[in-house]
Amino acid sequence: MAGEKALKVYLDLMSQPCRAVLIFLKTNKIPHTVETVALRKAQHKTPEFTKMNPMQKVPVMQHNGFVLTESDAILKYLATNFNVPEHWYPRHPERRAKVDEYTAWHHMNTRLDASRVFIYEVLMPRMTGQPTEPAKLEKALKELEKTLEKLESMFLRRQAFLCGDDITLADLLAICEVMQPLGAGRDVLKDRPRLQCWRSRVQSALKCSFDEAHNVLYRLRDKATAKL
Known part of the structure; x- marks a missing residue:
């Protein structure tokens, strides 16, 4: 496709949607x-970045002068406008609607609950110098368990992937979120064999790009387990 090389993305790989x-x-x-925007250095709050994205968030995509924010929108734009396998975001109305159903649910469920565990267990202690608050973490973990149950029973069911027999954008967004608590050495799928098998299938489908994007998280995990 003409103009492909004009595509630029602004990312911080500590961010789950950026990894996706x-x-x-x-x-x-x-x-x-790739233009790295280090959130820990507040590079997302500079005047230059704010002009491009007033929300001051990553990821951001620029393509031939077109600017787009929000990972869900970016991924669907890429799947629609570039020559990628159709399974990512199917053209068939019902199969596409199943992907849209998950991505509409994702932000206030998988993303919210997995992020909250990471925030309480990793980010807040680093930012404040105070230990993790057990009550807040326990509550966050209980909420995440409810979401993982829905992820398994409503979306995965007996399928190979969340929306059918092939990997889609839904699996990509979900896997990056459930990986995030690993930054504290916590595998939130350790007691869920069906979701573990799903994770293995997703990793296998994504090959080396999965581990490359998650290297920063693996380093955090290694530091956390070394302390233990």
């Missing part, structure tokens, strides 16, 4: 350049 965008680009060999 990068994995999609690499897995599908879409030519792109």
